[in-house]
Amino acid sequence: MKASAIAHSNIALIKYWGRSLDHDPDLNIPSNDSVSMTKYGLAHDVRLQTHTTIDFSDNYEEDTANLDGAVLTGRNMDRTLRVVDPLREFARVDSRFRMMSRNDFPTQAGLASSSSGFAALAIATVNALGIDFTKEEISKYARLGSGSAARSIHGGFVYWNKGDSHETSFAQQICGPNEFDMNAVIAIVHEGKKEVTSDVGHNLAHTSPFDAVRIKRSESQAKEIKKAILDHDFTRVGEIAEENCKYMHAVMMTSTPPLFYWIPETLRLIGSIQEMRKEGLECYFTIDAGPNVHCVSRPEDTYELRKTLDEIEGVIQTIPVEPARDSQAVKKHLF
Ligand code: DP6
Numbered sequence: 124m125k126a127s128a129i130a131h132s133n134i135a136l137i138k139y140w141g142r143s144l145d146h147d148p149d150l151n152i153p154s155n156d157s158v159s160m161t162k163y164g165l166a167h168d169v170r171l172q173t174h175t176t177i178d179f180s181d182n183y184e185e186d187t188a189n190l191d192g193a194v195l196t197g198r199n200m201d202r203t204l205r206v207v208d209p210l211r212e213f214a215r216v217d218s219r220f221r222m223m224s225r226n227d228f229p230t231q232a233g234l235a236s237s238s239s240g241f242a243a244l245a246i247a248t249v250n251a252l253g254i255d256f257t258k259e260e261i262s263k264y265a266r267l268g269s270g271s272a273a274r275s276i277h278g279g280f281v282y283w284n285k286g287d288s289h290e291t292s293f294a295q296q297i298c299g300p301n302e303f304d305m306n307a308v309i310a311i312v313h314e315g316k317k318e319v320t321s322d323v324g325h326n327l328a329h330t331s332p333f334d335a336v337r338i339k340r341s342e343s344q345a346k347e348i349k350k351a352i353l354d355h356d357f358t359r360v361g362e363i364a365e366e367n368c369k370y371m372h373a374v375m376m377t378s379t380p381p382l383f384y385w386i387p388e389t390l391r392l393i394g395s396i397q398e399m400r401k402e403g404l405e406c407y408f409t410i411d412a413g414p415n416v417h418c419v420s421r422p423e424d425t426y427e428l429r430k431t432l433d434e435i436e437g438v439i440q441t442i443p444v445e446p447a448r449d450s451q452a453v454k455k456h457l458f
């Protein structure tokens with residue numbers, strides 16, 4: 124009972140920040156709908172994806188998991204079990220598992236995302252256990268590992284309906300990777316792990332007085348950006364994404380305790396992106412729970428955008444990406 128999967132990471136255009144207070148926090152039910160682009164690195168050695176193999180067998184005495192050569196323990200192992208245990212129960216399987224996972228991310232770039240990790244884990248587990256699930260059903264189980272992983276099951280542009288239960292909170296594809304023309308360049312200005320993980324941040328969001336406003340706005344922006352994507356309106360997509368990112372960081376900065384993810388280089392990039400836009404290269408920024416900046420543009424501008432970003436003081440590395448295909452099961456096993 125062995126299966127493998129490759130899943131891509133994603134960048135949120137409408138952010139998930141904060142779990143709904145009305146549900147069990149372990150379910151990762153968000154307070155608002157969110158929208159993302161699933162990413163595929165344009166450089167052959169930086170695809171930004173996770174390859175995972177899982178094997179269930181009575182020969183194993185205990186569950187073990189390994190990520191990039193390190194044995195998973197504590198919180199990381201708990202999150203793995205949150206995905207695997209309910210699926211194992213659903214399939215009525217008692218066997219223990221061995222799991223191995225590899226990230227194709229630049230070492231220490233602060234990018235290693237749990238979105239591709241838990242999406243790959245959910246797809247591989249469902250296949251190893253022989254469960255016949257739709258992508259939407261798999262998305263619910265990926266969500267139990269990390270919220271954003273629910274969106275990484277699909278390629279292209281993705282909408283996560285917040286729902287109000289485990290059964291109703293899952294992601295659906297808005298359109299495939301070739302149906303809306305948008306790329307992104309990631310500008311890395313800080314390497315290494317973030318000090319406060321999203322997991323902790325999700326529990327702090329509601330302490331900000333601006334949280335309710337962000338949730339309300341995000342709900343309408345999610346619907347509006349979906350329409351803009353389907354209308355091929357790049358300008359509108361960029362404008363809404365940038366605005367939504369600012370709302371999230373306003374909530375982060377005004378939580379108790381406050382979370383400041385930006386560093387001086389982040390602000391320098393924001394300024395340069397505004398400047399590029401004035402000069403006719405249309406691009407927009409979005410920033411997750413860290414200082415690195417994603418800059419979205421039309422595909423034909425990717426090369427010039429990257430060249431300009433590379434020259435900005437403090438930029439360590441740039442990574443160009445395009446919309447990815449669906450994450451999926453693969454025949455190649457890691458062991
Ligand atoms: C800021 O709980 O999915 O990226 O475990 O860090 O992957 P990680 O985070 P998760 O929260 C994601 C928060 C976000 C916005 C988003 O992706 O929607």
